[in-house]
Structure formats: structure tokens, C-alpha cells
Amino acid sequence: MPRVALFTTCLVDGLFPDVGRATVRLLERLGQPVGFPLEQTCCGQMHTNSGYFETDLVRRYVRVFAGYDAVVVPSASCTGSIRHQHAQIARAAGDERLAAQAEAVAGRTYELSEFLIDVLGVEDVGAYFPHRVAYHPTCHSLRIARVGDRPLRLLRNVRGIRLAELPNWDQCCGFGGTFAMKNPDVSAAMLADKMEEVIETGAEVLCAGDRSCLMHIGGGLERVRAGVRTLHLAEILASTESGHRASERAPRAEVLR
Structure with missing residues (x-):
């Protein structure tokens, strides 16, 4: 059983916590335990898109999630930021070691539907929604x-x-x-x-x-x-x-x- 963490994203954590709870409930129903590291914070996308490369946010993401086999993110937007911006930010700061670490953790970071289908191999999660x-x-x-x-x-x-x-x-x-x-x-x-x-x-x-x-x-x-x-x-x-x-x-x- 892989050691899996939830990166809930700052928007979900601050405004829409039901999404985070639903993600955990879904994964646990499928038999996948989920950890929630309390030190997690923003992926830094809004800073990067505005021209502010926040190396500390990349370093924090790497440190918080380095020990997990997979990180599940209920957001394609944040997943994309982690995969495509984190190593770029580290290299812009001249920190090649951090860039390599960021690439390694990003390679284990999955958007929710990716994790369900590609990692757990499940397409029918047993849901019921008559609408x-x-x-x-x-x-x-x-x-x-x-x-x-x-x-x-x-x-x-x-x-x-x-x-x-x-x-x-x-x-x-x-x-x-x-x-x-x-x-x-x-x-x-x-x-x-x-x-x-x-x-x-x-x-x-x-x-x-x-x-x-x-x-x-x-x-x-x-x-x-x-x-x-x-x-x-x-x-x-x-x-x-x-x-x-x-x-x-x-x-x-x-x-x-």
C-alpha cells in the first residue's frame, strides 16, 4: 500500500474544505489511507504567474512531501504548477539541487482523477449521484x-x-x-x-x-x-x-x- 498524502491546496483549505474532506472520504472508501501533513501551504502558482518566484514555497513543498510515495491534489491547476513551475523557480534561483528534488516530488504528484485511474486502477468508485x-x-x-x-x-x-x-x-x-x-x-x-x-x-x-x-x-x-x-x-x-x-x-x- 503506497504512503499517500493529500495536498489540499490553499483555496480548498481556506474556502471549500468540503472538497478536501470528500477526497479523503473517497480514497479511504477505496481502501487507500491518506495522510495530511499540517505544514503544507500554497503551491505558489499565483505568485509565479504574477512574476514573483517564491523559492521558499518550493522548498517547503519538497520538504513536506518528500517522504510520501504519492501526493494527491484535488486541483489540476495546482498539479500543473507543481509539475511545471517548481523546478523552474529553483533553477532561476541557481539551486540545481532543489530543482532536482522538486522534479522528483512533482513526479509523484497526481491530480485526483489521475491517481484514481493511473495509480489505483479504478474507474468505478462506487458513487451514486441521481442528478x-x-x-x-x-x-x-x-x-x-x-x-x-x-x-x-x-x-x-x-x-x-x-x-x-x-x-x-x-x-x-x-x-x-x-x-x-x-x-x-x-x-x-x-x-x-x-x-x-x-x-x-x-x-x-x-x-x-x-x-x-x-x-x-x-x-x-x-x-x-x-x-x-x-x-x-x-x-x-x-x-x-x-x-x-x-x-x-x-x-x-x-x-x-
């Missing part, structure tokens, strides 16, 4: 981490799910991290297109492997009251029939008037 779902493949999942169709292969094996094809599925939602802040008008126009396409599918839920893009799209959908929820891939894959039944039996909250 109409549209899947948005994020830019970094397609072009940097290159997870391909792995998330869809996992979703197709979820019992009860009804997958709706998203028009122009390979087009950016407009988030791009700091891009949305530096180019707000362009970002908003791209978001409007993506929202229209999501609504066209008639989906109840929009799913993706990056909570950052879901935050961007979900915020727009909520503002127009589209009635479409956003859920990370891990949250759908961690869902079970018994969990749904328990939810249905749970008492409704009383509405005070």
Missing part, C-alpha cells in the same frame, strides 16, 4: 496537467447520474486566477458565455476538477439565480446511495417567519 450534471474541463486540466478524459470516465460510472454535454466545453470560463482581476471586463464577458452554455444544458449541477473555476462560474450563476449548483469532482465521486438516503431522512430546517 443531471454538466462537466466543465478547466484550462489547466486540459492543457497543463493533461488529465484528458479521466474525470469523464469516472463520472460515467456514477450510478444514477445523467451527464449533459456542455457546448464549447474546451473554452475558458474567464477566471485564470489573477487574469480575472487584471482583465475584469474580458473575464466577465467570457464568464457570461460560459454561464449561458451551462444553463442551456439544463443541468442541476456543474462539476469540475478545480474549485477556483467553479467559484468563478458559480458566483455568476448565483447572481442570476440560475438554480445550478457547483460541485467538485471529488464531492460527486464521494457521494453514495446510503449518504443520499440519510440526507433524505434528515429533518428539514424550520423556517421562522
